[in-house]
Amino acid sequence: MIRYDALDALPVRTALPGLTDALEGHGTAVLVAPPGTGKTTLVPLALAGLLGEGQARRVVVAEPRRIAARAAARRMAWLLGEQVGRSVGYTVRGERVVGRHARVEVVTTGVLLQRLQRDQELAGVDVVVLDECHERHLDADTVAAFLWDVRETLRPELRLVAASATTDAEGWARLLGGAPVVAAEGVSHPVEVVWAPSARPVRPPHGMRVDPALLTHVASTVRRALAERSGDVLCFLPGVGEIARVAGQLGELGGVEVLQVHGRAPAAVQDAVLAGGARRRVVLATSVAESSLTVPGVRVVVDSGLAREPRVDHTRGLSALATVRASQAAGRQRAGRAGREAPGAVYRCWAEAEDARLPRFPSPEIKVADLTTFALQVACWGDPEAGGLALLDAPPGGAMAAARSVLSAIGAVDSVGRATERGGRLARLGLHPRLGRALLDAAPLVGVERASEVVALLSEEAPREYGDDLAAALRGARRGGDAYATRWRAEARRLRAVSTDISHPHTRGCLPVEVNVEVSAGAVADDAAGGVGPSRATRWATAGEDSLVGLVAALAFPERVAKADGGSYLMLSGTRAEAGDGSGLRGAPWIAVAVADRPVGKGHARVRLGAVVDEEVARFTAGALLDERDEVHWVDGDVVARRVERLGAVELAVRLIRNPDPVLVRDALLEGLRREGFRLLRWSADAGVLRQRLAFLRLRLGEPWPDVSDDALHARVDEWLEPELGRARRRADLARIDAGGALGRLLPWASGEAARLDELAPERIAVPSGSRIRIDYGNPEQPVLAVKLQEMFGLAQSPSVAGVPLLVHLLSPAGRPAAVTADLASFWKDGYKGVRSELRGRYPKHPWPEDPAAAEPTRYTNARLRR
Structure with a gap:
């Protein structure tokens, strides 16, 4: 039984006629609807004709997160009075609940991207709704570009809706070919803003680090909100670690239930949060609760003002999430959670004066994230440069070049950037291409099951308590009964299935017809190391599990294989990293670094997750970086000639050579001269x-x-x-x-x-006494002539060279400076009297005439002159 009373209460209903007209007339539309208006739930049902009105259509709704996809499908099924999977279903990675007759399917953008690569026409789909497009996730931007390409070239009848509460409506309208913008008026209840900055100074976030003082203040603000307001409290924090620390600081709140909601939370916890409860609740959540979810009972929001965004350090070859200040758009979304059901309040843990300085929107992932997956997707789509795709922001050239370099190294693209057969298989894995390469190339060596387990462990960062040793973390996941271990097992099962499926000879690729480059699984590794060979295969067949885990990690991150060097590890990429105190990795001669970050104030990276390997694994997995050459350099003040075998930045073997190439020697000598x-x-x-x-x-x-x-x-x-x-x-x-x-x-x-x-810049110049005095050209602005004062008698003007008057240092008979002048005539007139009165008593044997300009120059004393 359709719950018409609940449907009629959704404010977006008034925008449905305008949206329908826009889609009928233009085929695309931008829907702007405030939180709580029903854009995520009512609109897809109406477009699918499930409310008894309109034509029956099949609608796909793309959500940025799994939790939102599940929640939206369940809410729509509830509105129809049905079970999920009948008329409305959902598909997320590793889980599909869609019946044969479903008319609305909610998927994550990643799932839709994979589906488009398999079936560019999206056969059977009439409408696609891109929900929460304001968040600018890379998958969502890519999906939008691909869908517009499909509509323009293959299926002009495909209808597209970009929907969000806060977005760049004009930008999306331009992107969708001048789509009409349809706005829904919200009836959100008023939300009072309470500015609640910390009384203590708080250090800004750096990397993944959040000042503990801020978390203490957030916990205090939650207690304040509980005391001052009624209803449940929804508190936004940047990540799982911060949620856990604030939960620990809140402790027992006396009749108040504390729940933690994030992408890693068990489904049962997520369902409990969305279902409401009898007791008052504090819900600690990441940005997953910003959009598409209504948390019942929430009247108060506490906003830490922080969020997590991807960042890439191309210099060190590391990518990770970074803690940043949340945007103004995110702040509005978060505050809106408090006014979904009744008047509410938002406590913002920063000063009002700071608010205007916050970014308007989140940073588009395409501007800041690792673009390797994106580059592979567009290569498979047939546009390696992404130049013909409708994107709100063009991908940065440097990031794309780095991405294509990685893809080329793993055999995913050919010399002109087109996807190879291997690249198509990697794209269908639903993994980062690095992890896909590890899965494909490791499976024949360590077995599909073990390869799938390790790659599943690498695809989502394990909890801190699992430690930084990948092999130990794998054993912990196998034993674990926590939510992470549950997700890990599901992902490992998915990878086993998909790796087997894509290895089937009849599996269709995503390649353009003209691409015929083929690279079989393991070919890149084989080529790099000259083939696995029976000895290697035998060795790995009998190797311990720790070694095999390291092999998989090294295949995923070959340039992050690292050798112990002077108390730290030197990666093949040239980046230095350190293992933490008490780490099981410390002391290992070689490791493969899977996850690393750079702590505040540290010059080296810190290993967050890695595995022990050996030199043979390093040579095998990173064979493309192996090089042997003569190196002649200026070292410690002289020429040093060596023959060096090098793996990336790591020296493997060195021996001195006696007769190096003269060209290299000459370059080394020039290096010495430069230094x-x-x-x-x-x-x-x-x-x-x-x-x-x-x-x-x-x-x-x-x-x-x-x-x-x-x-x-x-x-x-x-x-x-x-x-x-x-x-x-x-x-x-x-x-x-x-x-x-x-x-x-x-x-x-x-x-x-x-x-x-010698004419223009003579080394010496004749002075009136007949002496030839050396000119000091040490200061090219004005050379210096240092001469005894008596030798310059009778010279009215200062001497010059190349038209520049010399700076004359007039010396006493003892050769000490007595006066400095560039204008000898002025000195004779004004300065000489003072010098004469000071020095003639000290040097009575030397002439001190009253009129030096007319006196006879001399190199001698008075006695010598009389003779």
């Missing part, structure tokens, strides 16, 4: 002066005088340091090269200007 400078050459006093004179002329006159700075000399090393450099083999040989003679090659001989060097 330590041209002081490695032999610089006589004249050579140093020549370089200074040339620097002066370059600054004063420019071309054709050469630039003799270090950078310029390195750039022209072939012109001035050959052939001496070509004959050198070590540091001692550099020290025998005459730098001055080599520099002479840079003089502008061709133009004839070189002959004017």
Whole structure:
């Protein structure tokens, strides 16, 4: 019996005529409906014609999360008065409840993506509703692009609806070909906003870390909300760990039930939350409770203001979730949970002034996430560059290049980026391509069952209590009776089935017709290591389970295989990682790192999950990174020539070589000159002066005088340091090269200007006394002439070179500075009197005339002059 009273109470009902007209006239529509209006439940039923009105159609509803898909299907079945699976069913990974006559099927976006790859036409489907599209999950964006492509090229009659409570309606309308926007007025009850920032300073989130002070404050705010308000409390936290810590701080609340809701929670717990309860409840939830779910009884929301988003560190080759400030859109969604059934309140654990600085919408996953799976999906779709797909945001070029590099390495795409047969099989596994590669290539070596178990363990991060040793975690999952172990067993069963299915010779691929590149399971590993061979196969057939677990992990993450090196581990990618104190991995010569992050203030990554391997496994799984070559470098002040066998960044074997390639030696000598400078050459006093004179002329006159700075000399090393450099083999040989003679090659001989060097920048200059005094060109801005004061008598103007007045350092008879001037005439007139009065008593034997400009210059004392 259809529950018309409940259906009539849903506000979105008033928008149904407009939505129907939009789909009939345009074929696409954007539905904007506030939380609680019934867009997730009433709209699909109406479009399917299950309410006694309209044409019978088959409708697929795509939800971003499994919990939302199950809940939406159950709610719609309840509204129809039926069991789930009859008219309304659902399909999520590893679970399908859909009857033969079902007209509405709720699926996750990941399931719909797989279905599109198998059947691009979506045969039998009339309408697709993309729910909660504002969340901008990568799968949802990809599905939307594929569906629009299908509608444009194969099935123009396919109807598409993008639905959300808070979204970029105009952007989605453009994406769907100018689709009409249909808005439903909400009748949500008023929600009072209570700003509840922490009184203590709270450090911002970093990586996965959340300041414990904030969690303590959130727990305190929950207690405050219980005391100040009636009804159940829904508290939003970023992740499972934070939920557990806040639950622990809440303890016993006296008649109040504390429930934890997240994607990993057992189905029974999720059902209990959505069913309501007799006692007052505190529901601690991740962002899964933001959308598509109504938690009965909630009148108060406590919002920590944090969320988790994927991030990729391309430098270290690591990807993980990161804790970020939740967007304004997420804040509105969360607050709306408090007003679904009655007036409510939201306690926001941050200051009102901060709110305007929050991002408007969540970061689109396509901008921040690992794009390897996306790149494989679009390659299988036939558009490797994703250039022809309707996407709200284009994928970043760097992330796509990194993704294609991974796909190429595992044989999923060919040289031009098209999906291979192997790539098609990987795409159908419903796994990250890395894990798919591990499953396909490990199964023949360790058995399908064990490979499926390990890959299932890698596909969802295990609870912290399972530890960081993958083999020990596998044994824990086998013994475990917790929710994670239950999900792990289901996923392992699914992987066993799907890996067997895709290995069947008649299984259809997702490939374009023209793709004919074939790579069999294990071929990448075989090619990399020269084939498994009977000895290897025999060894792994009799190896212990820990070794086999490590082999699977290394096949998934070959560049993260790591060797112990000086207290830490050096991955083949070049990233360093450390195992935690008490880790079962510490001390192992080799490990394969499956999960890692970078703690606050640490330069190295931290191993969160890994497995012990050995060098043979490293060579086999990462054989494509194996290289042996002569390496000649400048090390510890001299040329060192070695033959190095290297696996990625890890050195496996090294031996010195006696007669290295002269080209490599020359490069090493240049490396030494770059590091330590041209002081490695032999610089006589004249050579140093020549370089200074040339620097002066370059600054004063420019071309054709050469630039003799270090950078310029390195750039022209072939012109001035050959052939001496070509004959050198070590540091001692550099020290025998005459730098001055080599520099002479840079003089502008061709133009004839070189002959004017002594004219324009003389090494010495004649002064009035007849002495030839060396000019100091150390400061090319203004060279210095240091000369005894008496030798400059009779000179009215300062001497100059190349039109630049010299800075004259006038010295006392003892050679000490007495005055500095670039204007000798002014000095004779004004400054000399002070110097004369100060020094003539100290040096009475030397002449101190009253008019130095007219006096006779001299190098001698008065007595010598009289003689």
